Amino acid sequence: MQPLRRRWHDTAGGLPATFWYLWAGLLINRAGAFAMLFLPLYLTEGRGASAALAGTVVGAYGAGGAGGVLLGGVLADRWGRRATLLAAHLATAGLMVGLAFSRHLAAIAALAALVGVVHSMPSPAFVAAIVDVVPEHRRSRAFNLQFWAFNLGMAVASLLAGLLAEASFLALFLVDAAATLTAAVVIGWKVPETLTRARSAPPASGQRTARTGGARGPRRPGLHTALTDRTFLVFVGLTFVLAVLTTQTSTIMPLAMRADGLAPSAYGAVVALGGALIVLGQLFVPRLIDRHRKDVVLATSTALLALGFGALAFAGTLPAYLAAAVVWTVGSMLAAPPNAQINADLAPPELRARYQSVFYLAFPAASFVAPALGGLSLQYLGDRHWLIVGALGLLAAVGHLLAGPPRERRVADLRHGQGQHLARTTAGAGAGAGAGGPG
CATH class of the missing domain: 1.20.1250.20 (MFS general substrate transporter like domains)
Known part of the structure; x- marks a missing residue:
C-alpha cells in the first residue's frame, strides 16, 4: 500500500483542486471533440461535396485554428482564463448545433471556419491557468497529466466518433455539442478566475512597460x-x-x-x-x-x-x-x-x-x-x-x-x-x- 501511495504522490500528488477541475474540463473537451474528425466524410457522404471542396472546407477549419490560438491568448490575458474558456466552449456548442442542422455547403464552410477559431481558443487559456495555480516545482507533473488527458480524450473521441458516424451524422454533432457544454459547466462551476494572480506578478526583467503621461514612451507589452x-x-x-x-x-x-x-x-x-x-x-x-x-x-x-x-x-x-x-x-x-x-x-x-x-x-x-x-x-x-x-x-x-x-x-x-x-x-x-x- 505504501509503494502505491508513494507512486501516486510522485505522479499526481500536491496539485491544487483547481488544476483537477481544469484537467477534467480538458478531458471532457477532448473526449467530446470528435465531430470534426469526420468532417471530410460528412461533407462527401452526407452533403454530396466533392473531395476538392471537402478539402477546402477542412482547410478553412485549420486556418480558423491558427487565428484562434492567437485570439485565445490575447483574450485570456485581457478578459481572463475562465472567461475565455467559457466563451469558447459555449460558442463551440452553439456552432456544433448550427452544423448539425445546416444544409448549404457555403454555410457549413463558414461554420467550420468559426469552429476552427473557437476550438483553438481554449488551449492558451488552459495552460496559462495551470501555470497560474500550480507551484513551479509541481508543473512538470501537471503538464504530464495534461498531455495524458489530452491523448486519453482523443482516444475516446476516435472510438465514439466512429460509432456515432455510422449511426447518424446529426447525432455526431449534437453529442459533440453536449460534451462541450458539459465541459463549460465544469469550468463555470468549479474553476475560479486565475488571471488576478498573474497580474499581481511583476513585469518581466527587460520587458517594455506601458506608456505614461502621454509622452512618447515604451510600447505596452503585448503579443x-x-x-x-x-x-x-x-x-x-x-x-x-x-x-x-x-x-x-x-x-x-x-x-x-x-x-x-x-x-x-x-x-x-x-x-x-x-x-x-x-x-x-x-x-x-x-x-x-x-x-x-x-x-x-x-x-x-x-x-x-x-x-x-x-x-x-x-x-x-x-x-x-x-x-x-x-x-x-x-x-x-x-x-x-x-x-x-x-x-x-x-x-x-x-x-x-x-x-x-x-x-x-x-x-x-x-x-x-x-x-x-x-x-x-x-x-x-x-x-x-x-x-x-x-x-x-x-x-x-x-x-x-x-x-x-x-x-x-x-x-x-x-x-x-x-x-x-x-x-x-x-x-x-x-x-x-x-x-x-x-x-
Missing part, C-alpha cells in the same frame, strides 16, 4: 513582445521541428504504408499502438525525467523521434512499422512535460496566455508544412524522405543542447527580477503598516 522574444522564438522553432516530425504519422506515413502494400488496418494498428503506449505509460514519465536538465531531456526525445521516423526508410512490414512507432512514441512522451514547462518559464506572468498562443502556432504551421513538403519529398525521393526527416530531427536535438544554457540563464534572470519585486512589495507593505499604526 508583439512574444513575437520579438528571440530566446522564446528559438524554442518555438525547435518545437516546430518536433511538430513536423510527429505530424508525419497522420500525413505522410499512411502514404508510405500504402506504397509498401500494407492495408489501412495496418495503419490503424500503428496509430493505436502509439495511443495505447501514451495512455498506459505517460504517468510514469515524471520519475524518469525529473532529475535531468530540460534541454537534455528534449534533445533525447527529439533524437528518439528522429531515429524512429528515420528507421522507416528501411521498413516494409507491419512489425517494422510497429517497432519504429514504439521509438518515436517514447520520444513524444518524454518531450511533453519539459516542452510545456519551458514555455511557462519563459513567459512573463502578465503575458502567459499570449506566449502560449505563439507557442501553439507551431502545430497548425507543422500541419501545413508536413503534408505540403512531405508529399513532394515522398513522391520524388521515396524512402530517402525518412532519412531527411531523421536528419532534421537530429539537428533539432543538437539545437536543444546549444539553446539550453542561454535559455536557463534567461529563466534565472526572470525569476531574480520577480524575487526582487516580491521583496520590495513585502517591505513596502511592512512600512505602510508601521506608518499607519498608533503613534
Whole structure:
C-alpha cells in the first residue's frame, strides 16, 4: 500500500483542486471533440461535396485554428482564463448545433471556419491557468497529466466518433455539442478566475512597460513582445521541428504504408499502438525525467523521434512499422512535460496566455508544412524522405543542447527580477503598516 501511495504522490500528488477541475474540463473537451474528425466524410457522404471542396472546407477549419490560438491568448490575458474558456466552449456548442442542422455547403464552410477559431481558443487559456495555480516545482507533473488527458480524450473521441458516424451524422454533432457544454459547466462551476494572480506578478526583467503621461514612451507589452522574444522564438522553432516530425504519422506515413502494400488496418494498428503506449505509460514519465536538465531531456526525445521516423526508410512490414512507432512514441512522451514547462518559464506572468498562443502556432504551421513538403519529398525521393526527416530531427536535438544554457540563464534572470519585486512589495507593505499604526 505504501509503494502505491508513494507512486501516486510522485505522479499526481500536491496539485491544487483547481488544476483537477481544469484537467477534467480538458478531458471532457477532448473526449467530446470528435465531430470534426469526420468532417471530410460528412461533407462527401452526407452533403454530396466533392473531395476538392471537402478539402477546402477542412482547410478553412485549420486556418480558423491558427487565428484562434492567437485570439485565445490575447483574450485570456485581457478578459481572463475562465472567461475565455467559457466563451469558447459555449460558442463551440452553439456552432456544433448550427452544423448539425445546416444544409448549404457555403454555410457549413463558414461554420467550420468559426469552429476552427473557437476550438483553438481554449488551449492558451488552459495552460496559462495551470501555470497560474500550480507551484513551479509541481508543473512538470501537471503538464504530464495534461498531455495524458489530452491523448486519453482523443482516444475516446476516435472510438465514439466512429460509432456515432455510422449511426447518424446529426447525432455526431449534437453529442459533440453536449460534451462541450458539459465541459463549460465544469469550468463555470468549479474553476475560479486565475488571471488576478498573474497580474499581481511583476513585469518581466527587460520587458517594455506601458506608456505614461502621454509622452512618447515604451510600447505596452503585448503579443508583439512574444513575437520579438528571440530566446522564446528559438524554442518555438525547435518545437516546430518536433511538430513536423510527429505530424508525419497522420500525413505522410499512411502514404508510405500504402506504397509498401500494407492495408489501412495496418495503419490503424500503428496509430493505436502509439495511443495505447501514451495512455498506459505517460504517468510514469515524471520519475524518469525529473532529475535531468530540460534541454537534455528534449534533445533525447527529439533524437528518439528522429531515429524512429528515420528507421522507416528501411521498413516494409507491419512489425517494422510497429517497432519504429514504439521509438518515436517514447520520444513524444518524454518531450511533453519539459516542452510545456519551458514555455511557462519563459513567459512573463502578465503575458502567459499570449506566449502560449505563439507557442501553439507551431502545430497548425507543422500541419501545413508536413503534408505540403512531405508529399513532394515522398513522391520524388521515396524512402530517402525518412532519412531527411531523421536528419532534421537530429539537428533539432543538437539545437536543444546549444539553446539550453542561454535559455536557463534567461529563466534565472526572470525569476531574480520577480524575487526582487516580491521583496520590495513585502517591505513596502511592512512600512505602510508601521506608518499607519498608533503613534
